[in-house]
Amino acid sequence: MLYLVSYDIPDTGRRTKLAKVLKDFGDRVQYSVFECILDSSLLNKMVTRIKKIVLQEDDSVRIYTICANCERVIHVIGQGKVTRVEDVYIV
Amino acid sequence: MRSEERSTALLQRKVLIVANLYLTEQNSVLRKSGDRLIVQKDDNILLEVQCHKIDAVLIFGNVQFTTQAVHELFEHGIEMAILTRTGKLIGQITSPTPKNITLRLQQFKKYWDNDFRLMLSKAIVAGKIMNCYNVVRLFSYNHPKLHLETEIAALETKLEDVESATYINQLFGMEGNAAKVYFDAFGRMILGEFSFPGRKKHPSTDPVNALLSLSYTMIFSELSSLLDGLGFDPYLAYYHSIDYGRASLASDLMEEFRAPVADRLTLNLVNNRVFGQEDFYSNPNEGVYLRREALKRYFVEYEGMLNREFIRQETKENTTFRKCFRFQAEKLAASIQNNERYIPFLQEV
Numbered sequence: 208m209l210y211l212v213s214y215d216i217p218d219t220g221r222r223t224k225l226a227k228v229l230k231d232f233g234d235r236v237q238y239s240v241f242e243c244i245l246d247s248s249l250l251n252k253m254v255t256r257i258k259k260i261v262l263q264e265d266d267s268v269r270i271y272t273i274c275a276n277c278e279r280v281i282h283v284i285g286q287g288k289v290t291r292v293e294d295v296y297i298v
Numbered sequence: 299m300r301s302e303e304r305s306t307a308l309l310q311r312k313v314l315i316v317a318n319l320y321l322t323e324q325n326s327v328l329r330k331s332g333d334r335l336i337v338q339k340d341d342n343i344l345l346e347v348q349c350h351k352i353d354a355v356l357i358f359g360n361v362q363f364t365t366q367a368v369h370e371l372f373e374h375g376i377e378m379a380i381l382t383r384t385g386k387l388i389g390q391i392t393s394p395t396p397k398n399i400t401l402r403l404q405q406f407k408k409y410w411d412n413d414f415r416l417m418l419s420k421a422i423v424a425g426k427i428m429n430c431y432n433v434v435r436l437f438s439y440n441h442p443k444l445h446l447e448t449e450i451a452a453l454e455t456k457l458e459d460v461e462s463a464t465y466i467n468q469l470f471g472m473e474g475n476a477a478k479v480y481f482d483a484f485g486r487m488i489l490g491e492f493s494f495p496g497r498k499k500h501p502s503t504d505p506v507n508a509l510l511s512l513s514y515t516m517i518f519s520e521l522s523s524l525l526d527g528l529g530f531d532p533y534l535a536y537y538h539s540i541d542y543g544r545a546s547l548a549s550d551l552m553e554e555f556r557a558p559v560a561d562r563l564t565l566n567l568v569n570n571r572v573f574g575q576e577d578f579y580s581n582p583n584e585g586v587y588l589r590r591e592a593l594k595r596y597f598v599e600y601e602g603m604l605n606r607e608f609i610r611q612e613t614k615e616n617t618t619f620r621k622c623f624r625f626q627a628e629k630l631a632a633s634i635q636n637n638e639r640y641i642p643f644l645q646e647v
Contacts, residue, residue, distance in 0.1 A: 231333035231348055249350055293351070295601040296319040297594050298326065298337045298344045 209273040209290065210250065212241045216266040225268070228256045234290045242290035316353035319345075320597045321361045322590055324383070328355070328363035330370040349374040354523065358593070359383030377523040384587040385512045387519050390526075398529025404634050405534055416466060418550075418633065418640050419537040423469045424460045425554035425642025427453060430480040432645050433557045437487050437565070449483035466537065484561065489569045501585025505578045508586045509567060509596075513560035514552070516600055520620075521555075522548035524627050551626060558645035559619050563603045572599060611646045 212229055216222040226235070232253045233243025245253065257268055273281070281289050319335070321328060326339040335352065337345040349370055354377040357363070371378055372393035380388045408414045431453040438446040456476040463469050477497070485494035494506045502508040522545035525532045535546030537553075567573055577592035588596055604620045617625070626643050633640040 227332060230346075232350075233348070245350075293317050294605060295317050295597060296345060296347055296352070297597050298319075298321050298323050 208245060208250075208275075209278050210243045210245055211271040211273055212243060212253075212268065213271075214239050214261075214266070214268045216261070216268075218262075218265065221260055221262070221266065225257065225260050228253070228260065231256075236287050236290065244290060244292055316351055318597075318601065319347065319352050319355045320358070320594070321355065322358045322383075322593055324360045326361050328357070328361060328367045330364065330367040333370070333374075335367060335370070349376065352376050354379065354520075356381060356519070358385065377527070379519045379523065381515070381519075383590075384581075384585070385515055385593070387515050390519065390523055392523060392526055401529045401631055401635065402531050405531055408634050409534060409536065414637070415536045416463070419466050419469050420460055420463055421640045421642050422537050422550055422553045423463075423473050424457060425644065426473065426556065427457045427460065427476045427480075428642070429554055429557040429645050430476065430561075431457060433562060433565075434480065434483045434487070441487070444486055446483050446486065449479055452479045453483075469537070480557070484565075487565060487569075490571060491575060492568050501581075501583055502587075503584065504586055505573065505575065506564060506568060508578060508588060509564040509573075510560060512588065512596065513563055513600070514556065517552055517555055517560055517623075518545075518548050521551050521623060521627070524623055525551065528627055528631060530627075530631070551623075551630060554626070554642040554644075555619070555623070558643075559603065563600065566603075567596070567599060612641075612644070 210233070212233070214222070214225060216225060222239075226239075229235070229241040229243070232245060232249065233241045236242050243249075243253065254270070261268055278289070283289060321337060323337070323339055323344060326337050326344060329336045329338060330349075333349050335345075335347055335349060335355075336343055352374070355371060356379045358381050360383070368378070368391065371391075375393065378391040380391070382388060431450065434446055434453065435450055438444060438450060453476060456472060456479065459472050460469065463472065481494075481497050485496065488494045488506055492506055493504070495504060497510070498504070498507045499511055502511045522532045525545070525547050530547055532545035532547045534540055535550045538546040538549040540546055572595070573588070573592055577589055577595075578586050579589055580586050605618050607616050607618055609615070610617045610622070622643050629638075629640060632638050
């Protein structure tokens, strides 16, 4: 399943920390937006790690679930493309 | 409700389709950062990818890796294969996961069971010849002008012979004879600018042999790490001799896949002009190999072949060759543990 994670965190230290965690799960598509292709266990893992960083009173992290049908009709205007599962990585 | 649960499970399995990572950039370094793998050369990051997306890492030639990266790979159960720049398998690195000791005990016990070994070896050789036969027959159907009828008939006879074998050494001879007929036919199936002088290995003396050898290595590497992962001892085989110093059980399992996967891939690549003479080079030892840029294109084609979906007649289910590898390995385990008759993979035409 594709998940869209966006955040608003005023503190630079926590923001950097969170971005680092999110990089382990998905791709950064905008400054504070990540697209992550995850199964349920990876999602749980990500949520657990996010919870360890954010402060309830100051920060906001939103995880949107994008269903398969909606994934197909995402509009991108300008730079970037929607994250896809790669079949192979060759360097 | 239940069907909903099942479709969710299916969706999740789809997400879990994981990819191989091929590293061919000489003098690059595989590092880790968090749960991510980073491939770096000098100060440039060539690739950054999360571990959960990777199933196996194949390293070709002088690519360095850090111990921390290997730790991370072990943690995620990712297999590692180390090959030369030209694609010869040097070794594999796997984490010491708890091996299936009951399977191993049975596997060793069955080694001393001559009836079992003969039964399995016959299935392996019959499967191999059957698939060779089918590859030639399918090709002949599309290219009637080649007149491959003699070879097809000969392969059919060789297949029937297998049933009469009473000991394993006889099978070696039968397999060799069938291979000779088959590769004669195979040579005629190579169209266009390439020719095939017969099977030549160590080293390959021409582009077609180079593609065959590379494809066999790739499949062998997948199968041996798969067998290891399922708990087999990959060094104990039933048909191939065990003093060969390598994962012979993978050689056993590979026979039935040679023609439908590796040989057909080679035919496609050559006959559809995916590669031309200019994509190969000879090194001083007279071996012929793919150039690096062509090698990268080869991996794309190889992955395409292994992940292409088709319906398997036996189960009527959608499958891929990669899934068939696992399916056959599990069949082999069942055969060893429950004395079930082993049925090789058959490519229907």
